Every structure is written in structure tokens, then in C-alpha cells.
Amino acid sequence: MRESDSPEARPYHHGDLRRALVEAACRLLEKEGAGALSLRAVAREAGVSPAAPYHHFKDKSELLDAVAHEGWEKLDVAFQAARDAKTSPPERVRELGVAYVRFASQHPDLYRVMYDCSRDKADMPAHVHENEESAYRRVREVLISAGADPSDEIGLELATIACWCAAHGLAEMTSFKQFEPLKEALGGEEAFLRGVLAHVGVFAKGL
Amino acid sequence: MRESDSPEARPYHHGDLRRALVEAACRLLEKEGAGALSLRAVAREAGVSPAAPYHHFKDKSELLDAVAHEGWEKLDVAFQAARDAKTSPPERVRELGVAYVRFASQHPDLYRVMYDCSRDKADMPAHVHENEESAYRRVREVLISAGADPSDEIGLELATIACWCAAHGLAEMTSFKQFEPLKEALGGEEAFLRGVLAHVGVFAKGL
DNA sequence: GCGCTATCTTAGCGTTGTTCAAATAAGAAA
DNA sequence: TTTCTTATTTGAACAACGCTAAGATAGCGC
Numbered sequence: 046m047r048e049s050d051s052p053e054a055r056p057y058h059h060g061d062l063r064r065a066l067v068e069a070a071c072r073l074l075e076k077e078g079a080g081a082l083s084l085r086a087v088a089r090e091a092g093v094s095p096a097a098p099y100h101h102f103k104d105k106s107e108l109l110d111a112v113a114h115e116g117w118e119k120l121d122v123a124f125q126a127a128r129d130a131k132t133s134p135p136e137r138v139r140e141l142g143v144a145y146v147r148f149a150s151q152h153p154d155l156y157r158v159m160y161d162c163s164r165d166k167a168d169m170p171a172h173v174h175e176n177e178e179s180a181y182r183r184v185r186e187v188l189i190s191a192g193a194d195p196s197d198e199i200g201l202e203l204a205t206i207a208c209w210c211a212a213h214g215l216a217e218m219t220s221f222k223q224f225e226p227l228k229e230a231l232g233g234e235e236a237f238l239r240g241v242l243a244h245v246g247v248f249a250k251g252l
Numbered sequence: 253m254r255e256s257d258s259p260e261a262r263p264y265h266h267g268d269l270r271r272a273l274v275e276a277a278c279r280l281l282e283k284e285g286a287g288a289l290s291l292r293a294v295a296r297e298a299g300v301s302p303a304a305p306y307h308h309f310k311d312k313s314e315l316l317d318a319v320a321h322e323g324w325e326k327l328d329v330a331f332q333a334a335r336d337a338k339t340s341p342p343e344r345v346r347e348l349g350v351a352y353v354r355f356a357s358q359h360p361d362l363y364r365v366m367y368d369c370s371r372d373k374a375d376m377p378a379h380v381h382e383n384e385e386s387a388y389r390r391v392r393e394v395l396i397s398a399g400a401d402p403s404d405e406i407g408l409e410l411a412t413i414a415c416w417c418a419a420h421g422l423a424e425m426t427s428f429k430q431f432e433p434l435k436e437a438l439g440g441e442e443a444f445l446r447g448v449l450a451h452v453g454v455f456a457k458g459l
Numbered sequence: 460g461c462g463c464t465a466t467c468t469t470a471g472c473g474t475t476g477t478t479c480a481a482a483t484a485a486g487a488a489a
Numbered sequence: 490t491t492t493c494t495t496a497t498t499t500g501a502a503c504a505a506c507g508c509t510a511a512g513a514t515a516g517c518g519c
Contacts, residue, residue, distance in 0.1 A: 059484090059497070083475060094499050096478080101497095105476065160424075168429045199447075202434055206425070207418070207451035214421030217367075218413070222375045227409055240406075244414035246453035269466085290506060301468050303509080308466095312507065 063101040065091045067111045071155070074112070079154040084108065106165065113162040116155045117176030123148045124183055134191040141187055142212050142242050143235070149216035150234070156216065184208050188247070204247050211245040270308040272298045274318045278362070281319070286361040291315065313372065320369040323362045324383030330355045331390055341398035348394055349419050349449050350442070356423035357441070363423065391415050395454070411454050418452040 069090040073082055084105045085095045102108040127140035149156040166173055185205045189195050193204055215238065218224070228237040242248040276297040280289055291312045292302045309315045334347035356363040373380055392412045396402050400411055422445065425431070435444040449455040 062497080084477090085475065095476090096500080097498055099477075164424065164427070167427055171430060174430070199434065199437060203447045204451050206422075206431070206434075207448045210421030210425055210448060211414070211418045211452060212421070213424065214417030214419070215413075217371070217420065217424075218417055220371070220374055223378060223381070224413070227406065227413075230406060240410045241414045241417060244411050244454045245418060247451045291508085292506065302507090303469080304467055306508075 059093070062091070062093065062097065063111075066093075066098055066101060066108060067115060070108060070112045071115060074154045074158065075152075079157050082109075082154075082158070106162075109158055110162055110166075112155070113159040114176055116152070116159040117180060119152070119155075120145070120148050120159075121176070121180060121183070124180065128183065128187060134187070137187055138191050138208070139239065139242060139248050141184060142208065142215075142245075142248050143238050145212040146216045146219060146238050147234075150219050153220060160213070160217075181205065181209065207245070208247045211242065211248065215241055269298070269300065269304065270318075273300075273305055273308060273315060274322060277315060277319045278322060281361045281365065282359075286364050289316075289361075289365070313369075316365055317369055317373075319362070320366040321383055323359070323366040324387060326359070326362075327352070327355050327366075328383070328387060328390070331387065335390065335394060341394070344394055345398050345415070346446065346449060346455050348391060349415065349422075349452075349455050350445050352419040353423045353426060353445050354441075357426045360427060367420070367424075388412065388416065414452070415454045418449065418455065422448055 066087055070082060070087045073086055073090050077086075084098055087108065088095050088098055091097075098108060102111070123144050124141060127137065127144040130137055130140050132140065163174065163177060171178065185201065188201065188204055188208065193201050195201060219234065219238065224237065228234055231237050231240055273294055277289060277294045280293060280297050284293075291305055294315065295302050295305055298304075305315060309318070330351045331348065334344065334351040337344055337347050339347065370381065370384060378385065392408065395408065395411055395415065400408050402408060426441065426445065431444065435441055438444050438447055
């Protein structure tokens with residue numbers, strides 16, 4: 046029981062440690078929270094020595110990158126449902142926003158890692174951010190399908206960014222306990238999210 | 253030169269160390285960034301031993317709280333100008349948003365500390381957040397003066413939160429290098445901020 | 460003067476990220 | 490097969506961190 050018990054390819058004598066480490070990190074993140082996510086703890090959880098990860102990641106931050114990558118993929122899955130929802134295109138924009146925020150509120154520590162990675166590598170070339178990029182493009186597509194003018198390059202980009210900013214801001218705030226009375230008054234988190242997003246132009250009318 | 257050279261009250265035999273520590277922390281934050289802000293580094297910067305801070309703050313996080321407190325005060329100063337601007341009330345809402353985001357983009361590391369403190373104490377009683385609260389109330393006031401219906405308690409709160417979320421989201425994103433081409437196309441950061449905020453209902457039309 | 464108490468220092472504990480030489484095991488070459 | 494090579498893992502170590510405990514120091518009221 047010293048490594049991931051998945052029956053996958055184990056190309057070297059200790060199995061696919063890289064994969065095992067990322068999974069251990071995700072497990073720790075859900076169990077103990079972001080504060081407990083040290084490289085040593087991840088190695089411990091995976092059952093290897095503290096130095097082992099350095100043969101698969103040059104840094105702690107590179108491990109976190111891999112975790113974040115996983116996170117963006119999970120978010121993309123959550124986006125699928127919203128995009129394929131059988132509602133009007135403008136409503137789909139809202140669904141996308143709600144899906145985003147709900148993802149963040151269901152996996153707060155993972156979301157934190159994802160965002161910290163994005164910020165710490167904010168000045169790196171674009172190809173580093175492939176997953177963010179793909180989520181970004183998805184928002185953009187839904188905005189177009191909701192009636193945004195695709196020929197107005199700048200306007201479209203501004204709208205997409207506004208979408209993303211509002212969703213990110215709300216995602217980081219929903220957990221604030223100060224809002225709980227309001228959530229109850231509205232009858233749940235879902236209604237709260239929709240209520241806030243309704244005040245954000247892009248979500249309210251799809252541009 | 254072992255402590256702050258301000259000629260202020262020094263009630264105990266080493267001067268007002270608490271104050272000196274907060275100032276040293278702010279100095280470090282601007283010089284070296286958030287990553288270099290260790291308790292020991294702050295003590296070093298203030299010219300005292302690593303254990304000295306523990307007689308003024310029970311924790312590292314309590315020092316950061318004090319730094320964040322300072323930050324909210326500085327933000328409030330930045331808000332003053334926007335509130336007193338001689339423009340139409342709806343325009344003032346936009347000014348507030350721009351002031352908020354500009355503050356965050358001018359003091360990114362301080363803003364990070366401020367926000368991390370808010371999140372880490374998100375489940376604490378309200379009086380802990382007096383400064384956030386006062387900034388929140390300021391937004392609320394400006395919204396009312398811009399035409400929001402003060403009797404619609406819930407609607408007003410939702411609008412305030414939407415404001416804050418959009419501003420916070422944008423504040424954390426403006427530094428992303430991906431947006432730089434767009435900023436240039438629009439002729440500067442200011443235009444970029446206004447462009448994004450224009451897509452956020454609350455900012456665009458003051459509710 | 461005296462003691463009291465707050466303040467600061469020195470020393471130390473446990474943990475972290477990271478490096479490096481040595482050990483180990485898998486795959487290729489003989 | 491045996492040997493060689495190379496990728497992987499370990500164990501020991503370093504500096505830096507947050508934090509604690511015991512002692513030194515200095516200001517205060519008596």
C-alpha cells in the first residue's frame with residue numbers, strides 16, 4: 046500500500062509517482078485544507094521520502110501547477126453541463142457563472158491553489174495557461190451564442206473579462222459568513238448567487 | 253538607528269515597537285513583496301530580535317491583521333477623492349470602482365495581505381472587520397446617492413455585493429500580463445478598467 | 460532605595476523547502 | 490546471463506521559518 050493502487054502503467058520501479066503525488070496532494074487539499082499542503086506532507090501521504098518529488102517536479106510550485114491543472118480540468122467538466130443546458134443562450138451565460146462560483150465554493154482550497162498559480166505566473170507566456178485559456182474561450186463562445194457581436198473584438202474581450210472578474214470576485218466572497226443572513230433571506234446559496242449576478246450587466250442580459 | 257526614527261511617544265524602553273513593526277512590515281511589503289514577509293524578516297527590518305514581536309502580537313497573523321488594517325485605512329483615503337468628486341452620482345459609482353482597482357494595482361502585495369486576512373477570518377464576528385465594513389458602507393452610500401432604492405434592503409445589499417465582487421475580481425486580474433495588448437489597444441490601464449466596469453451593470457448605470 | 464511588571468534577548472524545538480551523495484532497481488548492451 | 494547505464498528513491502544535511510521558554514534589562518510606582 047505504498048503507492049496509488051490504480052492498475053495503470055508503472056513505467057519505473059516505484060510506479061507512476063508523479064501521478065500519485067498529484068493525487069495525494071488533491072486528497073490532502075480536501076482533507077486538511079490548503080494550509081496543510083506542504084511538499085513533505087504530500088510525500089508523506091504518497092508514502093515516499095521528502096526528496097522523492099524533486100525527480101518529478103523541480104519545485105513545490107511546479108507540483109501545485111499540476112494540481113491546478115487538474116483543477117481547471119474539473120472546472121471544465123462543470124462547465125460542460127452549463128454549456129449544454131437546454132435553455133436560452135442568455136440564460137446559459139448565467140448558468141456558466143453559477144457553475145463557476147459553485148465549483149469554487151465546493152472546492153475552496155483547490156480553487157485557491159488554482160488562482161494562486163495563475164497569479165504567480167501572471168507574467169509568463171500564454172501557453173503556460175492553456176487550461177485557463179480554454180475556460181476563457183468557453184465563456185467567450187457562450188457570450189457570442191448569447192448575441193454578442195463577434196466582429197467587435199475589443200468589446201467582446203472586455204465583456205468576457207467582466208464576466209470572469211465578477212465570477213471570480215463572487216467565488217472568493219461567497220464563503221464570507223457575513224452574507225449568510227442574506228442567503229437565508231433569499232432561500233439558499235443558489236438564489237444568492239443568481240441575485241448578485243443579476244446585477245452584473247454581462248450576466249443579466251448577455252451583453 | 254535601531255528603531256523607527258519618528259519622534260513620537262515611546263511609552264516603554266524601546267519606543268513604540270508595535271508601530272515600528274507594522275511600519276517595517278509595510279516597508280518590506282513594498283520593497284521585497286509578499287513572499288519575503290516573514291515575522292523574522294520584519295523583526296530584522298525593525299532591528300529587534302526574532303522573538304520581540306511576540307510581546308505585541310500573539311501571532312504572525314495578528315501582525316498581518318494590523319498591516320491589513322493600515323491597508324484598509326489607506327484604501328479609505330483613496331475612496332475619499334472618488335466620493336467627493338464633482339461629478340454626477342452615477343459617475344461617482346464608477347469612480348469608486350476605478351479607485352478601488354487602482355489602489356489594488358498600485359499596492360498589489362498590500363492588497364493581497366488585506367484580502368488574505370479577510371478570507372482567513374471570514375467566519376469571525378463582524379466587529380473584527382470594522383474597516384472592511386466601513387468601506388462596504390461607503391459603497392452602499394454612493395449607490396443610494398446614485399439612485400438605488402434605500403427601502404429595498406435586499407436589493408441594495410445585492411447591488412453592493414455585486415459592486416464589490418466585480419471590483420475585487422478586476423483588482424486581482426488587472427496585473428495579468430495577458431491583458432496588456434488589450435490595455436495598449438485601449439490606450440492605458442485607466443481606459444481598460446473603465447471598459448471592463450462598463451460591462452458590469454451596477455457600475456454602468458448605478459443600479 | 461525597593462520590587463513589580465513589561466519588554467527584549469538568547470537559545471532552542473519542530474517544521475518547512477531544497478540540495479547532494481549514496482543506494483537501488485529497471486532496461487539496454489555484451 | 491552478466492555488465493553497464495541511467496532513472497529513481499533515500500538519508501542526511503542546510504538554512505530559514507513560526508513559535509516557546511527562561512533569563513536579562515529597564516522603566517514604573519512605592
